[in-house]
Amino acid sequence: MRLSSRLPGTHRDTTPARDHYHTAMPPAEPTQGATIAQTRLALPLLHRGKVREVYSLGHDRVAIIATDRLSAFDVVLPTPIPGKGRVLTALSAWWFRWLQARGLGPTHFIADEPDLPQAAFALPDATPRADLAGRTTIARRGEIIRLECVVRGYLEGSGWKDYRATGRISSIALPAGLRQCDRLPEPIFTPSTKAEPPEHDEPISFEQAAGLLGADLVADLRERSLAIYNAAAEHALSRGIILADTKFEFAWPVDREKGAREPMLADEALTPDSSRFWPADQYAPGRSQASFDKQYVREYLMGLVEGGLWDKSAPGPLLPADVVAHTAERYEAALGLLAS
């Protein structure tokens, strides 16, 4: 029997998908803007992801709006994290500019100022324009390449689990005797499938990815991913943060007939949602690390799972206020340290 329905405030989803996420909690501070769990605009909605909502701005542009939703174990939790969408937007924008300035490949990024037509707000219940400030990215529209391009420099998460079981990650053999969170001899590319919920992304080998997408494309994505990881990890370390691992999505620009035939970095870049960030001064292998990402939430949720109170299926449990506040703080801290 699923026990999650016994938790105060958890609920089974009986509402249509569009209304699944509760909107508009009162802002913690008026200057910070509303907490946004879902948006509504008079623009074609291309995709409502776990965290972001993608609207069409014509055939070759999109507006990507980062809400304050948090997903863990591929389940969107019912409690949003105030300000999280703005942190993700600002940090991604900072990295996109940084990567472009260093010639580390094209990205989808155009602007992080909401430049949305007035018509987008022509609905009685449209999200107010002011609430989108700081959480909207204008991007080149792409066809997403169906591969999660994961790079690991350290041994944690599913990589640690696979290593313990097989001595390998993604069919890459690693030295024996590594401890949890140890630094790997060199960063490795360990792709996953990009599944549609409720399916989970599955780690696959380079050869399996090559079977799906072609060896040349996967080799190209591996090279881009490792180059971005290496540069970003060096920057992060100079700011006191270990970039333990991260995940990229690449896309074919739909405007590629205009000359750009290379895959561009899309989605988000090097955020606490897509990466593990550890404070370097507290790093000690052999155990899990303090972090600037959602590890704190994951550990809280694992406590519920171990206590038989949640089975990792949707809907997830509500988060207590202290977990929400701690997580919001960690996300803000990552932005403050890295984007400088």
Ligand SMILES: Nc1ncnc2c1ncn2[C@@H]1O[C@H](COP(=O)(O)OP(=O)(O)O)[C@@H](O)[C@H]1O
């Ligand atoms: N430039 C782009 N063009 C089209 N789609 C994009 C672009 N960048 C990101 N996306 C897609 O937008 C969605 C972002 O929402 P997200 O919450 O990350 O979704 P998911 O639940 O798939 O992780 C993803 O499906 C991503 O693949």
Ligand SMILES: [Mg+2]
């Ligand atoms: Mg995503």
